[in-house]
Amino acid sequence: MERQAPLMAAEQAVWFADRAVHRTVEIRENVRLARDTYRVRFDCPDIARRIVPGQFVMTRASGCNDPLLGRPLALYDTVLDAAGNPVGLDVVYLVIGKLTSRLAQSPPGTRLDVWGPLGNGFAPRPAQHLVMVAGGIGQTPFVALAREALGLRNYGDPARNAPAVDQVTLCYGTRSREYLAGVADFESLGVRVLTSTDDGTAGRHGLVTELLADVLSGSPPASRVVCCGPEPMMHAVAEMVCARGIPCEVSLESPMACGIGICFSCVARVRDDAGRWDYRRTCVEGPVFDAARIEF
Numbered sequence: 001m002e003r004q005a006p007l008m009a010a011e012q013a014v015w016f017a018d019r020a021v022h023r024t025v026e027i028r029e030n031v032r033l034a035r036d037t038y039r040v041r042f043d044c045p046d047i048a049r050r051i052v053p054g055q056f057v058m059t060r061a062s063g064c065n066d067p068l069l070g071r072p073l074a075l076y077d078t079v080l081d082a083a084g085n086p087v088g089l090d091v092v093y094l095v096i097g098k099l100t101s102r103l104a105q106s107p108p109g110t111r112l113d114v115w116g117p118l119g120n121g122f123a124p125r126p127a128q129h130l131v132m133v134a135g136g137i138g139q140t141p142f143v144a145l146a147r148e149a150l151g152l153r154n155y156g157d158p159a160r161n162a163p164a165v166d167q168v169t170l171c172y173g174t175r176s177r178e179y180l181a182g183v184a185d186f187e188s189l190g191v192r193v194l195t196s197t198d199d200g201t202a203g204r205h206g207l208v209t210e211l212l213a214d215v216l217s218g219s220p221p222a223s224r225v226v227c228c229g230p231e232p233m234m235h236a237v238a239e240m241v242c243a244r245g246i247p248c249e250v251s252l253e254s255p256m257a258c259g260i261g262i263c264f265s266c267v268a269r270v271r272d273d274a275g276r277w278d279y280r281r282t283c284v285e286g287p288v289f290d291a292a293r294i295e296f
């Protein structure tokens with residue numbers, strides 16, 4: 001199949017940290033979704049109004065120096081007030097280290113420092129069948145993206161009008177059933193959810209790429225694929241999808257120190273039009289990149 005034109009080059013991205021604000025917020029809810037996985041909700045109208053799917057906020061515990069640096073967490077979804085205005089954020093996190101362990105112990109009322117919105121996010125693109133591929137905690141950027149793509153909410157300020165898609169499919173793989181988080185959130189939007197687990201306790205016994213292979217050879221054909229998860233999985237997805245000439249974006253989960261483009265701790269190797277690679281900062285030129293341009 002003929003290759004389609006590449007997606008926008010990372011170096012052409014116009015999103016930088018200029019529009020980010022720093023706020024101290026209070027946790028309103030911190031609820032368990034799955035094993036070691038929680039959804040935290042806080043009010044932050046300044047960020048909620050502007051943030052778009054695929055962007056993230058840097059987060060740290062207020063008044064606490066351990067960890068000193070913030071951690072990036074993707075927008076799970078915005079929270080609306082009774083009048084439909086975005087006033088808060090939900091983020092979903094997997095407990096793996098210092099901040100996320102501390103967050104899991106944080107009751108409502110705990111103060112957090114957050115700054116954002118950060119990163120480029122997913123550009124609105126026309127696509128009849130949007131396929132989202134998530135591994136581990138990589139499903140978090142996709143609830144808002146699916147909601148927007150299905151025409152159920154506008155994001156950003158000014159609110160952007162994303163072209164509506166006909167169908168959204170989520171291929172979602174985890175280690176086992178107990179780590180599947182937020183499946184009902186996707187299903188309530190009308191997303192077709194296909195799951196896989198490494199141990200066979202839910203969905204297909206195997207890798208999420210096996211689910212994707214079925215979707216790519218099925219009907220309706222995939223017209224846009226977005227992917228987030230462990231790097232080997234994103235690499236495999238990129239190869240499968242790009243070989244078919246289908247536009248594919250990956251949202252990288254590079255560890256970050258500043259989140260605003262200063263420290264270069266988050267760089268990824270990204271190719272330009274001539275095929276030469278250079279380092280690009282995941283926090284400002286990403287985290288969403290054209291998969292065909294990533295030097296995995």
Ligand SMILES: Cc1cc2nc3c(=O)[nH]c(=O)nc-3n(C[C@H](O)[C@H](O)[C@H](O)COP(=O)(O)OP(=O)(O)OC[C@H]3O[C@@H](n4cnc5c(N)ncnc54)[C@H](O)[C@@H]3O)c2cc1C
Nearest residue numbers: 071072073074092093094097098099100140253254255287
């Ligand atoms: C743009 C972006 C969005 C993200 N969104 C989410 C999200 O919505 N939910 C979520 O749970 N996580 C998300 N992450 C990953 C999250 O930032 C890390 O899991 C988090 O920094 C861990 O912080 P910690 O203090 O708990 O762990 P730490 O104490 O910093 O680290 C514990 C261990 O995990 C390793 N580690 C740290 N960061 C990563 C990483 N990114 N990938 C793999 N290993 C890592 C460290 O090397 C260390 O071994 C996102 C990352 C990026 C870049």
Ligand code: FES
Nearest residue numbers: 259261263264283
């Ligand atoms: S995290 Fe500092 S430049 Fe990206």
